[in-house]
Structures are given as C-alpha cells and as structure tokens.
Amino acid sequence: MNNNKLFAANVLASSVLALGTMAGGAFAADECGSVTIAEMNWASASLLANVDAIILEEGYGCDVDIISGDTTPTFTSMNEKGEPDLAPELWVNAVREPLAKAVEEGRMVSALEGPITGLGEGWWVTKKFKEDHPEIDTVEKMLAHPELVPYIEDESKGAFMGCPAGWGCQLANANMFRAFDMEEKGWVLVDPGSAAGLDGSIAKAVNRDEPWFGYYWAPTAVIGKYDLQMLPFEADWAGTENWDGCMVKSVDECADPQPSSWTDSVVHSVVTAQFAEENAVTMGYLENRVFPGDEMNAMLVYMNENQATGEDAAFEFLATKEDIWTQWVPEEIAEKVKDAL
Incomplete structure (x- = not known):
C-alpha cells in the first residue's frame, strides 16, 4: 500500500477510536461554544475556513473566531497548545509523522480525509490536447511523443514545463525528468x-490552441x-525511500531516482481532541463536508477574477450552491444558514 494511503488509514482509524472513547455526555451535547478556525494563506483554504465559519456560526450557534494560519505553525499550535480548534485544510505530507503521533496520543482528531475532491499535484495537458489526442491517456504515452509538444527554441524536441527555481516541486520535477529518461526521449525541462511565467505559459497555450505539457496542482484557479x-x-508509486529520500532532494543528493507516480497529496480536516469531545453535533457537519473539486476550482476562478476574499467567496458559494452544501447539514441547520444569508 502507498505509504501515504497507509498513513491516512491509520490516522482515520485512530480518530474513530478516539471518538469512540468520548461516548456518553459528550455525544449528547447540542450547544456550540467558542470555536477558533485556522484560515490558511492560500485561496481554497481561505474559502473553506469561511464556509465553515458561516455554517458553524449561523447554523449551529457557535461563536467563531477566524485566525491566520499556515501548515506547520498551525499544526504545532494545535498539537502543543490545543488551539486553534479546527484546521479545515491541513496538507498532511509536511507533518505526516507528528500528526500521526498526535492522533495516536489523543491530542488531535482527523474529522475528515479529503475535504476537497480531486486534490493533488501532477503532470497536466490542455483540454484541447486531450480531445485531439485521446490515445495519449497516460504520462508514459505522452513521453513517447515529444513531437506533439514542440519546444519553441528547438522544435525537434518536446517541452516539459517544470517549476520555477526555488520551489520545492522544482526538485521533484527535475528528478522525475531524470527517472523517466526524458532527455534521452527528446524532451527539454x-x-x-516564476509563478507568473508558469501561469502565463498555460494561458498562452490555451488562448492560441497550442499544446502544453507540464506540472501543476489542484485545486487552483488556473x-x-x-x-x-x-x-x-x-508507474506505481515507488515508495517513501525513493520519494522522500531522493525525489524531493537536490540532484546531487538523488543519484538514482526511480520511475514513480507522483506522491499522493493527503489532506485532512483536523480538530483538537477537546473540540471533538465537546462538539459532537458540529463534528457531524465536518465529517460530511466534502467540497467537489470542480466546484472549488470554479470558486477559485471567481475569487481570482473578482479579487474576492475567502469570506466574499463563502457567501457567494452558500448563496448559489445550496444543492451542494445543504447535503452536509440537517434540514433545520440549513434553514438557519439560508435565513442568515
């Protein structure tokens, strides 16, 4: 089993066990007190935090306070200080081992694995390219045809768009490029x-109906x-030793990268154990709250084009997508939220 999937399964199993030990009076609780929510500094997490804040405050009567957050500092504060109460979008790969320990030792609980569908990093092509070349349905088939994505400076070679220098994904893409012998197959990395250069290359290709092949991640406005x-x-995922011990390191530290699928992006909605114990009713909402990836991407486009904040986008989502979010909560809670909008 992929180590990330095994980790996720262990975290969820530990979380269920932790919640099971909280039976009795905690599960009878029907009032929500003060709740602090971490609003991470990227768009999807900001939207998710604000959707949670509105539903918890207007639907469940919580007294919500949103605070700024980021993956490692938020996890550390929750683990060591028991605050904030909720991190709606915690990308686990950066804190995998300490989070597993925190769950096992009863300080934190994973309320939900995968709060957004379609999350992840990988290699992408344009929609038109996919339509024009339905036979190219895997990375390996793409790699056999560099002529389909000609490099502007040498059209005898194919262009693979990697990450800007200084980004963590630059190392992984460079080592994946070597692992799949892409230079020998006729590709240029x-x-x-810059981020603007990466986004601009995609916009240019789409607007001109030109092919594009490279790295990106979801959910994003792009x-x-x-x-x-x-x-x-x-290719199967080649394991932790290959990925963590080689792929994400410099070329000098990764002498023999092995072909591999991209490592899974594991994302959880995480709460402190105290919150889980005292807020069984609202935990039910968090366990049900799965944001469809296509809707999240559409909302990120809305935020980008309208310079909207996470709060702006949350109100827009709740006002226009009742068919989605009303499935996350009981009818009486949904009515309270709708009345407050």
Missing part, C-alpha cells in the same frame, strides 16, 4: 522562471479557468 487535464502515471 523548461524553467518558467486548473479551473483553463480546464487542464491531469494525466495518470502507469
């Missing part, structure tokens, strides 16, 4: 230079706006 299509890998 292109450095976009994926939503340009409808990029992720290509799956035929």
Whole structure:
C-alpha cells in the first residue's frame, strides 16, 4: 500500500477510536461554544475556513473566531497548545509523522480525509490536447511523443514545463525528468522562471490552441479557468525511500531516482481532541463536508477574477450552491444558514 494511503488509514482509524472513547455526555451535547478556525494563506483554504465559519456560526450557534494560519505553525499550535480548534485544510505530507503521533496520543482528531475532491499535484495537458489526442491517456504515452509538444527554441524536441527555481516541486520535477529518461526521449525541462511565467505559459497555450505539457496542482484557479487535464502515471508509486529520500532532494543528493507516480497529496480536516469531545453535533457537519473539486476550482476562478476574499467567496458559494452544501447539514441547520444569508 502507498505509504501515504497507509498513513491516512491509520490516522482515520485512530480518530474513530478516539471518538469512540468520548461516548456518553459528550455525544449528547447540542450547544456550540467558542470555536477558533485556522484560515490558511492560500485561496481554497481561505474559502473553506469561511464556509465553515458561516455554517458553524449561523447554523449551529457557535461563536467563531477566524485566525491566520499556515501548515506547520498551525499544526504545532494545535498539537502543543490545543488551539486553534479546527484546521479545515491541513496538507498532511509536511507533518505526516507528528500528526500521526498526535492522533495516536489523543491530542488531535482527523474529522475528515479529503475535504476537497480531486486534490493533488501532477503532470497536466490542455483540454484541447486531450480531445485531439485521446490515445495519449497516460504520462508514459505522452513521453513517447515529444513531437506533439514542440519546444519553441528547438522544435525537434518536446517541452516539459517544470517549476520555477526555488520551489520545492522544482526538485521533484527535475528528478522525475531524470527517472523517466526524458532527455534521452527528446524532451527539454523548461524553467518558467516564476509563478507568473508558469501561469502565463498555460494561458498562452490555451488562448492560441497550442499544446502544453507540464506540472501543476489542484485545486487552483488556473486548473479551473483553463480546464487542464491531469494525466495518470502507469508507474506505481515507488515508495517513501525513493520519494522522500531522493525525489524531493537536490540532484546531487538523488543519484538514482526511480520511475514513480507522483506522491499522493493527503489532506485532512483536523480538530483538537477537546473540540471533538465537546462538539459532537458540529463534528457531524465536518465529517460530511466534502467540497467537489470542480466546484472549488470554479470558486477559485471567481475569487481570482473578482479579487474576492475567502469570506466574499463563502457567501457567494452558500448563496448559489445550496444543492451542494445543504447535503452536509440537517434540514433545520440549513434553514438557519439560508435565513442568515
């Protein structure tokens, strides 16, 4: 089993066990007190935090306070200080081992694995390319045809768009490039230079109906706006030792990278154990709250095009997507939220 999947299964099993030990009076609780929610500093997490805040406050009567957060500092504060109460979108790969320990030792609880569908990093092509070449349905098939994505400076080679220098994904893409012998197959690893350069290369290709092949991640406004299509890998994930011990390190530290699928992006909605014990009713909401990836991408496009904050987007989502969020809560809670909008 993929180590990330095994970790996720262990965290969820430990969380269920932890909640099971909280039976009795805690599960009879029907009042929600003060709740602090971490609003991470990227768009999807900001939207999710604000959706949670509105539903918990207007639907469940919680007294909600949103605080700024980021993956490692938020986890550390929850683990060591028991605050904030909730991290709606915690990307686990950066804190995998300490989170597993915190759950096992009863300080934290995973309320939900995968609060957004379609999360992840990988290699993508444009929608038009996918439509024009339905036979190219895996990364490995793409790699056999560099002529389909000609490099502007040498059209005898194919262009693979990697990450800007200094980004963590730059190392992984460079080592994946070597692992799949892409240079020998006729590919050039292109450095976009910056985030704007990466996004601009996608916009240019889509607007001109030109092919594009490279790295990106979801959920993002770019994926939503340009409808990029992720290509799956035929190769299995080659394990933790290959990925953590080689792929994410510098070329000098990764002498023999092995072909591998991209490592799974594991994301959880995480709460403190105290919150889980004292808020069984609201835990039911968090356990049900799964944001469809295509809707999240669309909301990120809305935020980008309207310069909307996470709070702005949360109200827009709740006002226009009742068919989605009303499935997360009982009818009487949904009515309270709708009345407050």
